C-alpha cells in the first residue's frame with residue numbers, strides 16, 4: 001500500500017498535484033484527443049453497443065473503483081471480478097468491467113499503472129499461467145475506465161496510453177490507422193476518449209464521465225453526451241451515470257455550487273435532450289422534433305471515497321463504491337446532506353433558482369444503514385491511529401530531523417544566554433522553571449521562534465475544515481498547542497532522566513547525547529500526538545476522513561458492484577463485500593458476501 005505519510009511520497013504527490021492542476025488549466029489533453037476521435041455520425045459506434053448481446057437473457061456487468069494501491073487488496077478484487085461466478089452458479093462474471101476512477105496510486109505513471117494495476121489484474125487472469133477464459137477477441141470481456149484525480153496527476157498521459165489506445169478509422173475518413181485497444185487482465189479496452197457512452201440491453205445506457213481535477217467538464221465532452229442523448233439513445237432511455245467523485249457528499253451546504261454545479265449539470269444533461277430535426281424517424285410514438293427525448297437518470301455510480309455507501313434522493317440511488325483496492329475510508333462520519341442547488345433535481349423542470357436537495361443514507365431491507373463497513377466498525381477502526389508512530393516510521397523520522405534542527409538552535413541559544421548547554425539549562429529545580437527556561441530559549445533567537453511559527457501555520461493549514469475558516473484555525477492551533485506541550489515536556493523529561501549518562505566533565509557530549517535522546521523521544525511522542533489528533537477529529541468531529549484512515553492503510557473491507565439487466569429490462573444491483581483481504585497469500589480463499597440485499601430498479 002502507498003505509505004501516505006512517507007515524506008518522500010508526500011513531497012512527490014504534492015508536486016505532481018500542483019503540476020497537474022496547472023496542466024489541467026493550461027493544457028487539457030481531452031480536447032486534443034477529442035479532435036483526433038471525432039464523434040461518429042449516428043448510428044453510434046457499434047463497438048459500444050451491447051444492446052443485443054444476450055437476446056432474451058440476462059446481461060451482467062461489473063463496477064469497480066479505486067483500485068491500484070497495494071498488491072493484496074487490488075489482487076483480491078481482481079480475483080473476485082475474474083471468478084466465473086461468485087456464489088455457486090449465481091452472479092456470473094460481467095461482460096463488461098467498468099472502472100470508476102483512481103486506477104493507480106499515489107500518482108499516475110506508466111510504471112505505477114504497470115505494477116499496481118495491470119500486474120494484479122493480469123495475474124488474476126492467469127493465476128497459474130493458464131488463462132481463465134480464452135484469450136481471443138470473441139471471448140474477452142470489455143474494459144472501460146473513467147479517470148479519477150490520481151489518474152490526472154500526469155496530465156492523463158498514462159491513462160490515455162493504457163485505456164484509450166483504440167482508434168476507429170471510418171472508410172469515409174482517410175486519416176490515421178485503425179487499431180485495437182489494449183488487453184489488460186484478459187479484458188479488451190474499447191474507449192477512445194477518457195469518457196464514454198455505451199448502450200446496454202433494455203434501453204439502458206452507461207455514461208462514464210471525466211471531471212478532471214476540479215470538476216471541469218470540457219466542451220467536446222458536453223458535445224459528445226449531447227450528441228449521444230439526441231442521436232444515439234432511443235427516446236425514453238434509462239441512464240446509469242458514472243462520475244469520479246460523490247459531489248453531493250463533499251458539498252459545502254453554505255456554498256454548494258462550487259462543488260455541485262458540474263455534477264448537477266451532468267445529472268440533468270440526458271433529461272434535457274430534445275428530439276433533433278434531422279434524426280431518422282423511429283417507431284411510432286417517438287417524440288416529434290423539438291419535443292423532450294424523455295431519457296431518465298436512474299442510477300449514479302461513483303468511487304473516490306473508499307467505502308460502500310448507498311445514498312438516496314427520492315427513489316434514485318446514488319451509490320459510492322470505492323472499495324476496489326485502495327486503503328479504507330471511514331463511514332461513521334457520514335450523515336444526511338441538505339443544501340440548496342441552483343437547479344432542480346433531474347427530471348424536474350425549472351429555471352435557475354433555489355431548489356432543495358436532500359441526500360440520505362439508504363436503509364437496507366433489514367433496517368440498517370446501507371454502509372460497509374458499518375458505522376460502529378468504522379468508529380472502532382479509527383482507534384488504530386493510537387499506533388500512528390509505529391505505523392508511519394518515516395513520518396516520525398521527518399519529525400526527528402525537524403526537532404533535531406530545532407534543538408540544535410536551542411542549544412546555541414543556551415550558549416548565547418549564558419546558560420551553558422541546552423541540557424544544563426533544562427535541568428532545573430522544578431518543572432515550572434524548566435518550561436519557562438525552554439520557552440525563554442525559543443525566543444532568544446528569531447530562527448527558533450520562526451520554526452515554531454511555521455509549525456503552527458502548518459498545523460492550521462493541515463486542519464480539515466473546508467467549510468469554516470474559524471473552525472480550521474481553532475483545530476490547527478489546538479493541534480499546535482498539543483504538539484508544543486508534548487514536545488516541551490518530553491524534552492525536559494528525557495534531558496532530566498539522561499543526567500549522569502555522560503560524566504559532567506564533558507558538558508558538550510552530555511548535551512549531545514541527552515538532547516539526541518530527547519529529540520528521538522519527542523519525535524515518537526509527537527507522532528503519537530498526531531495520531532491522537534487524527535483519532536479525536538474523525539471520532540468526535542467527523543473531520544480528516546482521508547488523513548485519519550490513510551494513516552492506517554487498512555487493506556480490508558473491499559467492495560464492488562455486480563449488475564444485471566434482466567430479460568424484463570429491470571436492473572438489479574448486487575453490492576459485493578470482502579470483509580478480509582488475504583495477506584501475502586495469493587491462493588488463500590476469498591469469502592465475498594452481499595453487503596445488503598440486491599437493489600432492484602424497475603424497467
Ligand SMILES: [Fe+2]
Pocket residue numbers: 066102148303304305306322326
Ligand atoms: Fe481514491
